[in-house]
Amino acid sequence: VYWDWCRQQVMVMERMQGTPVSQIATLQAKGIDIPKLASDGVEIFFTQVFRDGFFHADMHPGNILVADDGRYIALDFGIMGTLNEVDKEYLARNFLAFFRRDYREVAKAHVESGWVPKDTPIDEFETAIRAVCEPIFDKPLKEISFGRTLLSLFQMARRFGVIIQPQLIMLQKTLLNIEGLGRELDPDLDLWKTARPYLERWMSEQLGWRSVVQNVQAELPYWGKILPQVPRLLQQQLQRSHDNPLNEELRLLIKEQQRQTRWLRVIGFMLAGLLAWQLTAHFLL
Structure with missing residues (x-):
């Protein structure tokens, strides 16, 4: 872009x-490897979707050129789709x-x-x-068509109350274009042969130890900032708890309950003593 x-x-x-x-x-005629060009297009699409979560959503043949060295050249980025991690x-x-x-x-x-x-x-559902x-x-x-399979799943899922998000509709349309091309x-x-290794590798990266390491590395700056503040934050929380009027009311309520419990114990002892005195007097008579 020439800004x-x-x-x-x-x-x-x-x-x-x-x-x-x-x-x-x-x-x-230019010596382009056509089967490789076809498989490269599929891999480029899946890379955009699963690695980047940001894909060209209008990939019809009119928006694709091929360089003399066989590279794809995408045109017209007026329609783009995004996918979150979920x-x-x-x-x-x-x-x-x-x-x-x-x-x-x-189904799961x-x-x-x-x-x-x-x-x-x-x-x-299964x-x-x-x-x-x-x-x-x-x-x-x-x-087997990926795009039509996805469409069939979407249509079936509507019976179970699902509302298909716009980004998935765009993805399904783009997938049909990629398949057709x-x-x-x-x-x-x-x-499937072209996409499966990429999908399996991506899932392994998301769920394997590499993903754990990457997530820890991503969170380190946050924890590096938060951890030194933990003692101060705990002290502030304890102070707020001490100053909280609700906590004071609860403390007074507990104190009153304890006072009433003490009186009940005194009355209980007095009644027990009175009963013991009456029994003793009865036997002496």
């Missing part, structure tokens, strides 16, 4: 040179569980991510997911 030339209604960006990705014959984990778990045909895990991922109510019956997904596996794996470039493209 010096930008105005409120004008954005000036670098002009990119390349071959439109739809001109396959021209790309082949969304990313939800999607990765769903994709991995789906291709393992672990429909219970798909929906519930645990908050996309369906927490009281959703897992068994019933059965509904199985009814949607199982027929898909009648096709060869390379013909990838298979136009390479009809034998197996999206």
Whole structure:
């Protein structure tokens, strides 16, 4: 972006040179590896989604050029999508569980991510997911559409009270574009074979020891600032507790209760003494 030339209604960006990705014959004539180009496009998309959580949401062929060295050139960033960490984990778990045909895990991922109510019956939800997904596996794996699978899951989930967030609708649309483009470039493209290693690696990084180390490193500056303040904060809290009028009222109430308890004990001793005196007098008579 050339910021010096930008105005409120004008954005000036670098002009990119390349071959439109739809001109396959021209790309082949330039020696571009078309199957690699197709798989690279899938990996670029999943990198944007799962690593960055920020993806180009309008990746139709008109917005993609190919450099002479085979690199992708994306154009027109007017529509961008974002995903938070919960969304990313939800999607990765769903994709991995789906291709393992672990429909219970798909159901649990929906519930645990908050996309369906927490009281959703897992068994019933699993059965509904199985009814949607199982027929898909009648096709060869390379013909299975990620985008259509995601759409089917969204449609089924609505029956259980889920409201699909706009960012996931954008993701599903973009995924359909990527799939269509990838298979136009390479009809034998197996999206699952291309995406699975990336998804499994990403999940391992999120749940493995590397993730723990990264989270600790990210929190260290915060704890480095907070820990020296802990003694002072504790002292302030104790002081507030001491000065709190409610605590004073509670103290007075306890004191009154203790006073009443002492009087009850005195009365009890007096009654016991009186009873003992009466019994003694009775036996003496």
